Amino acid sequence: MRAEILVIGAGPTGCTVATTLARLGHDVLMIDRDDPPRVAVGESLIPVCREVLDDLGVDMTGFLPKHGAVFRWGGRSVRFGFDEGMRPDHVLAWQTPRAELDRRMREVARGAGVRFAQTDVRAVDVPNRTVSTGLGEVEAGFLVDCGGRNQLLGRALGVRAKHPWLKNAAVGAWHRGVRVQDEEPGDVVICAYDGGWFWFIPFADGTWSVGTTLTPRGPTGPDRWAEALARCPDAQERLEGAERLEPFRGTSDISVSSTAFHGDGWALVGDAATFLDPVFSTGIALGLFGGRDFARTWSAGGDLDAWEARCRAAVQAFEPVVQAWYEGDRFLRVAFAEAERHQPTVRKAIVSLLAGDVFDPDFTGPRRLGARFDSIERMVLGA
Numbered sequence: 001m002r003a004e005i006l007v008i009g010a011g012p013t014g015c016t017v018a019t020t021l022a023r024l025g026h027d028v029l030m031i032d033r034d035d036p037p038r039v040a041v042g043e044s045l046i047p048v049c050r051e052v053l054d055d056l057g058v059d060m061t062g063f064l065p066k067h068g069a070v071f072r073w074g075g076r077s078v079r080f081g082f083d084e085g086m087r088p089d090h091v092l093a094w095q096t097p098r099a100e101l102d103r104r105m106r107e108v109a110r111g112a113g114v115r116f117a118q119t120d121v122r123a124v125d126v127p128n129r130t131v132s133t134g135l136g137e138v139e140a141g142f143l144v145d146c147g148g149r150n151q152l153l154g155r156a157l158g159v160r161a162k163h164p165w166l167k168n169a170a171v172g173a174w175h176r177g178v179r180v181q182d183e184e185p186g187d188v189v190i191c192a193y194d195g196g197w198f199w200f201i202p203f204a205d206g207t208w209s210v211g212t213t214l215t216p217r218g219p220t221g222p223d224r225w226a227e228a229l230a231r232c233p234d235a236q237e238r239l240e241g242a243e244r245l246e247p248f249r250g251t252s253d254i255s256v257s258s259t260a261f262h263g264d265g266w267a268l269v270g271d272a273a274t275f276l277d278p279v280f281s282t283g284i285a286l287g288l289f290g291g292r293d294f295a296r297t298w299s300a301g302g303d304l305d306a307w308e309a310r311c312r313a314a315v316q317a318f319e320p321v322v323q324a325w326y327e328g329d330r331f332l333r334v335a336f337a338e339a340e341r342h343q344p345t346v347r348k349a350i351v352s353l354l355a356g357d358v359f360d361p362d363f364t365g366p367r368r369l370g371a372r373f374d375s376i377e378r379m380v381l382g383a
């Protein structure tokens with residue numbers, strides 16, 4: 001097989017890259033080991049995703065609309081509705097079982113003329129632009145790794161890096177019969193505890209994705225789940241009487257990074273380049289925007305260093321706030337204190353960051369929240 005451009009991985013990032021390139025007139029081959037796609041994490045979208053999904057023409061009918069996020073901590077809760085943000089255009093997102101989202105995105109890619117092969121990529125020869133697959137050798141003019149956190153190409157190139165301070169694991173499973181508390185229908189609920197947090201993501205059919213992210217990285221079996229649950233009365237309450245629908249799925253090391261996102265004849269996009277942390281549900285948005293931007297830039301013969309810088313800037317917008325989440329519960333203390341202290345501008349900026357409104361170069365509000373988090377913390381907490 002041969003292609004002008006080979007996209008490894010047909011998740012949200014790969015489909016965005018492939019569809020955009022095909023529409024710009026390129027010959028694209030996309031490979032994924034799973035077809036139909038499998039159940040995966042990355043189920044709670046944030047409102048900013050809508051721009052790229054609309055642009056691609058992905059049908060979101062039937063997914064559960066999501067209008068906000070609720071944080072629970074020590075028996076208390078605070079809700080951030082997306083309609084309270086700095087701009088009125090980022091108010092709606094969806095909770096999407098990934099197998100179905102990816103299936104729809106692949107359909108869009110095929111409709112745009114992307115060729116698809118179901119096979120496993122086993123090895124990559126970057127200088128010769130060839131990959132060996134279960135279906136034989138594939139030659140390509142350019143290789144794009146959208147294969148996720150395994151970082152196949154990044155490993156082969158030696159550009160894979162560990163995140164300097166994020167060292168978390170995750171374990172979870174779909175459940176039925178989860179108790180609803182004070183959230184609005186469709187909200188994602190995050191329950192924080194000492195050492196981690198639980199996510200509760202509702203789907204349209206009444207099932208829930210429930211999982212926990214916890215420190216340190218390492219084992220992700222049922223014992224780890226039990227240990228986490230024992231520490232989190234909020235999650236215990238929600239799960240009382242609930243039924244687990246599948247074996248636990250785990251990830252022993254969540255955060256990944258790369259020292260370079262592109263080079264001669266290759267690029268890494270989405271999680272294959274970098275994945276920070278799931279606490280603010282940013283992974284899909286970063287893949288969609290980074291993927292569309294890559295395809296447009298590459299097709300135009302543009303500056304891929306500038307593309308990489310934009311991708312890194314988007315991650316950096318979230319990073320100080322993620323750090324404030326994990327270090328001394330600083331984010332939670334601000335989020336919970338803020339309503340009582342009536343800091344409307346801070347609240348609006350938090351909501352806009354939670355909506356993912358960090359990709360517009362002319363709109364800096366939510367991006368500045370992270371950079372100024374220390375001073376905001378002092379202002380809000382009076383510390």
Ligand SMILES: Cc1cc2nc3c(=O)[nH]c(=O)nc-3n(C[C@H](O)[C@H](O)[C@H](O)COP(=O)(O)OP(=O)(O)OC[C@H]3O[C@@H](n4cnc5c(N)ncnc54)[C@H](O)[C@@H]3O)c2cc1C
Nearest residue numbers: 009011012013033042044121147148170270271278283284
């Ligand atoms: C615990 C956890 C919870 C998360 N929750 C959220 C959330 O709620 N919201 C959110 O936005 N993000 C979330 N994320 C992040 C999200 O899962 C990722 O950012 C997102 O899936 C990245 O999409 P992608 O297309 O880059 O990679 P992936 O979704 O990983 O897709 C990669 C594709 O490549 C294929 N592939 C991989 N290797 C090969 C190979 N060798 N050969 C052939 N095919 C291959 C796979 O089959 C897959 O289809 C979470 C992440 C974790 C770890």
